[in-house]
Structures are given as C-alpha cells and as structure tokens.
Amino acid sequence: MSGFDSSLFDAQLEEFTSEQLDQLDQIVSRYKGKPGALIPVLEQVQDICGYLPVALQKRIADGLNLPVANVYGVVTFYSFFTMVPRGKHVIRVCLGTACYVRGGQRILGKIIEQLKIQPGECTEDRNFSLETVRCLGACGLAPVVVIDDDTHGQVKPAKLEALLAKYN
Amino acid sequence: MAKLTIDDLKKIKERVEREDQFRSGTKRVKLTVHMGTCGIASGAKGILDTFMEEISENDVNDVLVTTSGCIGICSREPLATVEEQGKEPIVYEYLTPNKARQIFKQHVLKGVVQMDFVLARGKEQEDRGVRS
C-alpha cells in the first residue's frame, strides 16, 4: 500500500498493547468473509481499543479485505465511532427532546464549565471525555446523563460536581 | 435440550404454574423489583440488593425475590411489588434502600402495609371488561 506513510501508522499503533492488537486480529478473522461484518467488527474493536485511529482502520481493512476508504467512510458516518481517544470515563449528555425540555442543555453547559472541554473532547488528564447523544430512551428520568454504564436520571446542575467527583 | 412440540408448550405452561413457588404456596411472599432501564437508573439495583440483604439477615426462606420490566410509570421509579399469599399485590413507589428495608421489616415480615410509600394495589391486567 504505497499511498500511506507507514511510519505514522506505526506511531499510532504504539498506543495499543500487543494484547489489544491480538484481540483485534482475532475478531477480524472471526468475521472475515461474513457479509455485513464491518460494523460489528468496528464496534468490538472500539470496545477493546477505546477508539479507531486510521492505523487500526487500515489493519481492519486489510484483515477483512476491504478498501480502507470504505472503513473510513463507515467510521466517520456513524456517531458511535470515534477517531480520537476517549477518557477513562465517558460522559454522555442526552439532548433528546424530553431532556431538552427539562433542561439538558443547562446540564451540558455546566459540565463544559466544570471540565473545561467541549463535546467530542477529552480532559487533559484523560479522565473524562464528553459526548452528547440524541435520546437514550430514558426520557422518564429526564434530564439524563450517562457516565460509562451508569445512567443518572433527573440530574440537577447543583448536584453535578458531586456526581463527577465519584468518577475521579 | 430436546425440541418442543405444542404439547410441550402446554406442559411448560402447566409446569410453570405448578412449580411457581409462590402460586404453589411454597413461598409466602413474592417480591418483584421492576428493573427496566428507567428503574435501574433510578436505583432499582440497590432495592434488589437491600431485599436480598434483608432476607439473609433475617434468615427467612419463604420469600421469593424476582425481577421484571418497567410497569410504565417511569416517573415513580424505583418501584417494587409485594404480594402476600391470598392478598392483593401492593405496588410501592419512589423507593430508597431504607424504604425497602422498612417495607421488608414491616410488610413482608409483619404484614403491615407501609401506606406512606404505596402507589396502588392490585394488578393492571385484571379483567375489567375492556382489558385483554
């Protein structure tokens, strides 16, 4: 593959342990040849590696025998995939309509103020990354903030600080 | 497992009814914690844990604890249902571990319904003409 600067990829791959890369290869070989395999593979790889830099995309593309451009196209299309590293804890603020009507935007503003990062970014210490989502389907508890796998309902701006402190 | 036939389906149905430890009378009380995403997010897991703790602390073996999905009224979560043999089920709302503890001690063990936390009695699916 002459079009790529492989030294750049090598640098990106150094972020990951050999164990992670082995798992990646295993996933790829398990799905190889299955129709429609790309998205499940990407989901699982992101689960293991945290994010999907171009170097990983290339490794997956090579493994599945797909053009890198296809993989890149899919990664950039779906909001679930990220090409930048995530923090240790991922904060997802719901901005679905019910949360919006009940003040989700103010919650987001407060988090931005506290962590000093914008949605899509990661704190300097890599402890938190911040994302917004469109409805988590927990509208009964609006406004909702999900941190890692914990759903927090009826979040109040005044209580955010204490909530985030639990994840330090 | 061997494949089922229609008769097997009916047998399962009968078996479940027969073996249902609550319906068969083996268990005196059935506790249901409602655990959909809403319930879990508002703390249903803590309620379930509290019931389990109380069961082991009080060393009772006639109480059946089970979980089920959302009953629909998300704004009152966490919710749990206490059903004593021969009595109408009682649904409790806005639970906290301490309320759950009190419900266990007073209602499950002594049969005193804790009015302060009650949402309603009975079941939603009871036939009242229009219901399926």
Place this chain on the structure above:
Amino acid sequence: MKVFRAHILVCGGTGCRATGSEGILGSLTRELASRKLTDEVVVVETGCNGFCAAGPIMVIYPEGTFYQYVKAEDVPEIIEEHIIKGRPVQRLMYKEPVTDAPIPHMLDIPFFGKQMLIALKNRGLIDAEKIDEYIARDGYMALAKALHDMNPDQVIEEIQKSGLRGRGGGGFPTGMKWSFARKSAGDVKYVLCNADEGDPGAFMDRSILEADPHAVLEGMIIGGYAIGASHGYIYCRAEYPLAIKRLNLAIQQAKDYGLLGEDILGSGYSLEIEVYQGAGAFVCGEETALMASIEGKRGMPRPRPPFPASKGLWMKPSVLNNVETFANIPQIVLKGGQWYSSIGTERSKGTKVFALTGAVNNVGLVEVPMGTPIGDIIFDIGGGIIGGKQYKASQLGGPSGGCIPAEALNTPTDYEEIVKLGAIMGSGGLIVMDEDTCMVDTARFFMEFCQEESCGKCTPCREGTKRMLQILERICRGEGRDGDIELLEDLAANIKDSALCGLGQTAPNPVLSTIRYFRSEYEAHIYEKRCPAVVCADLFKSPCQHACPIEMDVPAYIALIRAGRLDDAYRVMKKTNPFPGVCGRVCPQFCANKCRRGQLDEPIAIAWLKRYIADNGKLPKVEEVPVTRKEKIAVIGAGPAGLTAAQDLAKRGYKVTVFEELPHAGGMMRYAIPEYRMPRDIVEGEVDEIRALGVEIKTNTRVGKDISFAQLRKDFDMVLVAVGAHTSWKLEIEGEDLTGVWGATEFLREVNLGKNVKIGSRVAIVGGGNSAIDAARTAVRLGAKDVTILYRRERKDMPAWENEIVAAEHEGVKIVYLVAPTRLVGKNGTLNGVACQRMLLGEFDRSGRRKPVPIEGSEYVLSIDTIIPAISQNADTSFIESGSDLELDKWGGIKRAPKSTVKTTAPGVFIAGDAATGPATVVEAIAMGHQAAAEIDSAIREKNGEPPYKEPPEEKIDIPFEVDEEAKETPRAIMPEMKVADRIISFEEVELGYSKKTAYSESCRCLRCDAEL
C-alpha cells in the same frame, strides 16, 4: 440495681446506620458526659425498629417518645429540652400516618385504569430473562397456532383483517406489506425488526424489548413464516445495552427450546434471527438506510422503487416492521383479526403505545385504544402539567412530527386526524411542553437535529435544513428580519417536495407546525426582539426582567436591598413603574413565574421585596415639570393606565388633564381592590407623585355627563380613553332583577366608597378569579355568616392566586367546585336562593382547560340572601355619543385600529388599560399607559414634522454584584400576616410586610441571572 432516670434507645439497624446513627451515639455520649448526666441517663443501641425510611430513629423512655430523622446536630437540643426540661422536641416527633386511607386499586388510578394493554400485556408481570414465564402467559401459543393450524396466506389474511398498521411511524398496513413480500419471488427472504428507536422522546421499543423480548421474537417468527423468510435481523441501537442483552438471551432460549432455528415446533419451518447493533445514525431508522447499514455500509437511503418487499436486504425480498408492530402480532393471531379490529377508530385499529414525557406529572409508557383524545392522555393518564403550569403544546412524532396546541387537545389518536393537524403519529413519542417552552427555540432544536442527522446524500435535505437552521438561529439571537417566516415556509415546501427519503421530506414539519400555531411567537422574536416564553437568552439580561410587561430591573433593586441601599432601589423601580407600592401588593408576578431560582427551590418573592422597598425607602421630592409644549392632552380615567400615560406625557412637557368620575384617583387600585389588600394611603401617595409633576386630576367629573366627549375632543388635541372595565357581567339567568343581586365590581366599589353596604348573612359568589375572592373576603368583613364561592371548574383551574384562595379559606369562605347557577329564586322581589347545577368536565376548550358540562337532573337550591356574580367585567362606553367616529365592536367594546394596541378608529383618540383589553392586571395597564403616551407623543411630533422624542440620559445608579458562593436550598421567606380572628372584623391590611432581616435574607436568594461574567 442501678436506676436510670431515662433510657435513650438509638436504632443501630442497617438503615439507621446508613443515615448516620453512629454519629448520634457519639454525640449523645459526649453531650451526656459534658452535662454530667452519665449516671442518670443510659444510652442503648437497639436492633432495627423497622422504621428505616424515617431513620435514624431514637426512642426515649419512660415516655416512649419516638423521634425520627434525628441528626447528630439535634442531640444537644434533645438533651437540653427533653431530658433536662422535660419538653419533647416537637419538630422531631413521629407523626402518625393516615392509616385508614383506602389504597387505590391500580385500575382506579387513571394512569393505569385508562390504558389498554396489548403490546405491553406482560409488563411488570414476567421476568424478561425467563422464557418459561413468557410461555406461562400464553407465550408462543400464537406461533404454534400459526405453524400448525394456519398456512402463511391465512396468517396474512388474519393480519389484514386486524387492520394493524406499522407502529414505527409510516402507518402502512402490515398485512399488505407482508403479502407483497410473500408474493415476491425468491429463495431467500428476510424478516427484519426495526429497533433503531431514534426519535428523541420515544422509548416504547426499548421498554418492550427489555420487558418482553419474546413477544417481539414470536411476532417476528410468525412474520417470517408468513412471508417465507429464512433469516431475520433485529437492528437495535447501541444505546440500548440492556435491550440487546435480553434479546440475545431470548434468542438463545428460544433456540434451545426449538422455537427458533431448524424445524420450528416440528413444523418444517426454519428461521434464524440475530441481533444487529446499530452504530448511532438516526437515518438508519429509514428502511433502506437500515438495510444498507446491515450490509455493512454507510446508512444512506436509496430511492424507492424498488421497494424492499421485492428487493430489500442484499437485494432480496424483505419485510421490515418495528418492535411494537411485532409485539402486537401474537395477540392478533391468538385472538383473531376481528377482535383486534373491534378496537380503535374507522381507519386506525387496535391500540397505540405512547411515550409520554416532558412537562407532565406522570411520565411513562401509555398504551391506549386508537381514538383516545390526546388531551385525555396528557391530563388524565399523565396527570396534567408539572407545577400547575400552563399547557402550551405537545410534540408528537419526533423530528418528523409537529406540535399539538391547546385548541387541538380533543383530537383523537388516529393516523389521519393527526396528520390533519400537521403532526404525525410517528413512533408515538409525545413530549409535553408548558408555558416555559419557546416554540421558535423548539423548532430550532428539531432543525438542528435533522441537520446533524442528515446523511448528506441529497442536496435539499443537506443544504436546505442548514439554511433553515441558520434562519432559526438568527431569529433566536434577535437578528430575525422581516420576511424570515415566509422564507422558512418557502424552503420547507422545497425540501418536502424534493428530498430523497422520509427523514428529509418530513424534516421541515416541526418548523411548519410551530409557525402554523405559534406565528405570533415568531413575530415577537423578529419584530419586538422578545421571547415570550423567556427562553432565548440572547434577547434578555435576566428572565424576570424580560417577563415583566414594564421590564422592571428586578435583579438591580434586589441587589440594592442586599447592599442596604433602599433609596437607590426605590429610584430603580420608579424608572419604569409609577406604582411600585401598589404592584408590591397585587402584582401577579410574571417575573417570579420565570425566576430561575424556582428551578432550585422556589422563586424569589419579588413582589414582596418590591413592597418592602416602597414601604421603607425614600424618594427625592418630585419637581413640577414645566409645560413646554402647546398641545393639550386629556385622559379619561385615573387608573393605572391613564395615570402612567399622564406621568409620561407630563415629563415630556405636555399639559395633561385627567378626568375621573369617582371622588378619588386610582381607578381599580382604589375602588376594586379591597382595603385589606391595598391600603388607601399607598395609592394616594403614588398618585400624589404624579400630581406633583403638574398633572391636573379632575375628580368627581364624569365625561358624558359633566362634560361631553365631543366637547373634550374639541378642547384637547389628544384624548386617551382609560376608563377601565367597571361593569360586571350578568349571569344571564332568571331572577337577576331581584333585590340582593350585586355585580362584584359594583359591590366592591360601593364598599370602597365608604358607603354602608347591606348584605345578607348567607352570601354566594359566582366565579373563580381574584374579584370573586375579593368579594368573598369583603363579604366576610361586612359580617356575612356564611360565604360560599360557586365555581364551575376545579380548584386548579381557578384564575385567582393560590395565596388569596388560601387566605379566603382561612377566613371561613367555602368554595364549591363544579357547580353553576341556573336560576335565582326569590319571594316578593327579594332573593332567597340560587338553583345550582352540578358540572362534569368534558372536552377541552380552546384554552386547554376542560369545558364544564351540566349534569342533567343534578339541580339543587342553595338558600342565600345575597349573590355576587364575579365572572368578568367590561368597559362602560355609554359616554360615547351615538354616531361618533369612535367605533364599537359587536360586544360594545371600543374597536382598535388594525394592527395597533392603543390606537382607536377615531383620529386623536387612543385607548389603554382594561378598557382596551378587558380585565387584566395593574402592571399590564401600566405597560399600556407607557405605550399610549409614547404613541400619542410621536403622533403629535409626526403631525408637526418634528424629530422623534429623545429620552433624556438615564440616571446612573451603580448596581453592586454580590452573590452567595453556593446556593443552598432555602424556601421563599414567608409573609407575616394578621391573625384570622383579627382580620375578619376589620379592613386593615392582612399582609404585614417583611422585616429588614427577612427582606435581606430573601434578597440573598437572588441568583443574579443578569450578571455577565
């Protein structure tokens, strides 16, 4: 044996420990030791009492006093008061709960009772992770029936007969879809389930999958059998991890039982189903995009035809249905299409699940028969709006849907009826919005959603939504331009016509729908740079100020209280309000309704702080303003509107004369509001300040009698009609000519004139507004023994203020709800009774409240001597000569010039206050007075060819900025009141006003939303 004087039992159970009983034990030990009581009092840690929710618990013997919610800080008080002084600490004592209250049955609670469960039939009853529990509730019996007793065509026929339509949004008949796929040739076919529930505010699919995954599987297997599919996928959003887990578990269990896989139930039919996890793209809810996504591609829609029924997933015939649709299938197969089609409306059959959320009391999942009015879902099942706020609209159908305003609450849930409103049924997300929601901002929100989720394949959607979003953002920022609304409509029409897929075609719906029902809100943003809901933050400094009709600088005067600068605070108030002392007592506080503090605990007591300033601050002496203009202006009516306009015009150098029929100036402030709410000297004082500017107020002078209206117009250049609305509406029932029948306004006026008003001992008042309460409380003070308010709706619908209603009740006023008078009964020309009819609340009226409907045969007679209808008032316009160019409308009110609030049809005649609007509030009258003055002045200048008036530079008052580091939850300071026994025998002011200390602490609750940091 050692004898102790007292035993203190502290609960050491798990619950009480968790809430801090150990700290209490420590505190007790220390406290007893320091007071040398260790030998007299013994502390015992006990096992659990079983009152864990009220913990930590403490019981003190020998009395057996039971304390709850005890904190370590309470211990010194308990020792001091209870142990030493023998006085139990009341505030910590256990209060017996009401134990004899009956427990309502689930079905007696409207939230459950009004629902009908088909798709949700197993909710809350089975453990979703146990297939046996599903089977025990007839699970997979429908599948068995389909596989053994029916051929695929019969299954499809049954579904067609049921009338089931797609529950995902489109509403396409399911049976028809299946029959197309069945007829499509192909050896491989797919059955697909759309669980990519992307509409914000919809969560019924998640809930079904979590609570009853087998129902969906069973429906899918039946669907697969009907079309001849060998493979199936459930496309589920990644955001639903629990649903995915339970689905996978359900698939495994079904396979283990042979209900999925090869040769299902020995029928020879085979089907494999797997879960496919979506990756976060709203567009994948569109069927062709969803299929592209399963194929591993970017989820972009493609043009149809070919339709998926012939060429779908991997170009094979496919059927895609949503979760709720599949969950209905087993019940239809079991009970028959006939049964299902007996439920619902002509064209929409069965039930529909709604996800009810937003500003509604009961949030949750609601399954109702099709045809149930939307208002019933929101107000009966949902329990109405949170915090008693006003319903504004609900959004149905997510970003492709539209809003349902108050006037459409009777609309039945029926696919076609909802489309007529400009919304769609969609997946059933019903988001309720109250008065605090800005509809322009809501439209912007949805447009932003569609813009971000546009897949980018077709230009109309990609670029069109971006353009629409830019315009909406501009409007919300206060940079809207004339023509923006029309531009939005044009773009919307374009996108609708030319976008490739459903998402694009429906993206403009929320905008079109909000323009349709809330155009005036768009106009307020564009032309007045005002956000009526007080949401669009770029348009204002602080919400309270923006909500105030005269934009009083609330945070400024509250900050000045905190700084102890009352005189400056007073001057700030006077800049826009000539009657702060009056408003501090009777303002409805549009400001407090929007106070941000209310989101934390309670809104600031803005009016009461205003009153505190007016009662305690001092103003510099008012100097007379020299008359510099030749034009003379007459104002008819010395109420808040007329006097405000007079003040403004005098300040601009005009000679103003106010004509007032009654002996004192003040209008409604003086003659309608009773003295116990509004002491006379307050009105007098504020009127005097206007008089001091040089305004002449001619009291006891009625225009139309003492001077004719025509003469007035000759003598003066401009006339402002501000006569108020002083004529009570009649009930328009039999017997109103009897002695003992009063109009509320007339009654209050006579009392306020100081006349000796005679009423009977049994008085009835009709109505639910503040005038009704005023009349009732006044009747009590005049000595009536029995005062009853008759109101035709429910308490929550009463326009009167809650604190006024409560005060009336304290004073012994009875309120009977849901009754209306039908006839007045009398003897020898004197009233002795009122016939009342009981009411039921029926359909919704245009205001979004339920209309009272009489119950036939429920009439009863209430014995009374006096009745005071207080239902509304209108203006007395008898001073206008017939043939005048000042035109009246068909109800006798003065007509206003088109598109104007203060101009009439007659040249040189303006109008303001209640005379223009009907009964409103003092602050609204002041606002109109300001506006009338400005328009009168500019009309004069325009006529003279003068340049517009330039405001003199505003007096500079430095506003300190001081806020608490942390806002601790503190309720609003209570207004001290006179004792009930004292107040019912006098007209002295009931509310006593804040003390310096209270006013200060209340002022510290202000969050200072005006600050720019």
